[in-house]
Amino acid sequence: MSKKAFIFDLDGVIVDTAKYHYKAWKKLANDLGFDFTETQNELLKGVSRVRSLEILLEIGNVSLPEGEKTKIMQDKNEHYLQYITKMGQEEILEGMYKVLLYLKKNNIPFSLGSASKNARLILTQLDLIDLFDAIVDGNDVSKAKPDPEVFLIAAQKLNANPKDCIVIEDAIAGVEAANIAGMTSIGIGDKKALNAADINLDSTAELTIDMIKELIKN
Ligand code: BG6
Ligand code: MG
Numbered sequence: 001m002s003k004k005a006f007i008f009d010l011d012g013v014i015v016d017t018a019k020y021h022y023k024a025w026k027k028l029a030n031d032l033g034f035d036f037t038e039t040q041n042e043l044l045k046g047v048s049r050v051r052s053l054e055i056l057l058e059i060g061n062v063s064l065p066e067g068e069k070t071k072i073m074q075d076k077n078e079h080y081l082q083y084i085t086k087m088g089q090e091e092i093l094e095g096m097y098k099v100l101l102y103l104k105k106n107n108i109p110f111s112l113g114s115a116s117k118n119a120r121l122i123l124t125q126l127d128l129i130d131l132f133d134a135i136v137d138g139n140d141v142s143k144a145k146p147d148p149e150v151f152l153i154a155a156q157k158l159n160a161n162p163k164d165c166i167v168i169e170d171a172i173a174g175v176e177a178a179n180i181a182g183m184t185s186i187g188i189g190d191k192k193a194l195n196a197a198d199i200n201l202d203s204t205a206e207l208t209i210d211m212i213k214e215l216i217k218n
Contacts, residue, residue, distance in 0.1 A: 004216045005160035006103060007151055010114035010122060012170035013188060013204065014096050018045060020083035024076045025056055034060035046171025048115050048144040049073055084118060087125050094205040100131050102209050108216060109133045111154035115145055134158055145173040148181035166215055
């Protein structure tokens with residue numbers, strides 16, 4: 001039996017940063033003269049920063065020159081970072097710290113596989129960065145999820161065969177990317193939206209150590 005490896009998405013899997021992304025995008029939308037709801041924010045989950053802005057502008061029916069887009073993306077990120085830099089370990093999603101520690105203690109390799117360019121900063125802020133065997137984030141890829149690039153690079157860094165990798169994701173694009181990569185996908189959240197996942201869980205609290213043991217066995 002070849003060795004299993006785990007790849008974790010960050011936002012919505014390890015920590016709930018979606019609420020901070022939402023606050024920052026909402027302010028930007030309001031500054032541009034339109035509203036942005038929490039339901040609409042679902043569309044931005046798992047999506048790169050550039051694509052998030054495009055979706056937001058489509059919602060507001062606003063078109064902007066490229067230079068202006070770059071500037072407001074920077075403003076949005078600065079606003080977002082004000083929340084991120086105040087985050088602590090108490091914001092790690094339920095059960096996830098235990099899972100990461102279990103994997104570490106049992107020498108099961110794991111990587112981050114995130115679209116965020118702030119991933120390293122967030123993991124440092126949460127004091128989790130040293131636990132990871134590899135980190136692949138928005139700075140390391142040229143193609144965003146649902147392209148499998150981020151997960152394939154992670155598998156390579158872990159020296160793992162993609163079919164032995166288990167991906168934990170909360171976004172539709174992320175589950176799709178894992179499936180295309182030929183990995184086992186675990187979808188956290190809305191079962192209907194994430195029905196392409198191999199395994200569905202309502203929340204991270206359901207990702208128990210017993211489940212991890214089963215996944216390693218199979
Ligand atoms: C993903 C989030 O993990 O990262 C998206 O789910 C976000 O909502 C994307 O847009 C990019 O994040 P960042 O931190 O580089 O702006
Ligand atoms: Mg996510």
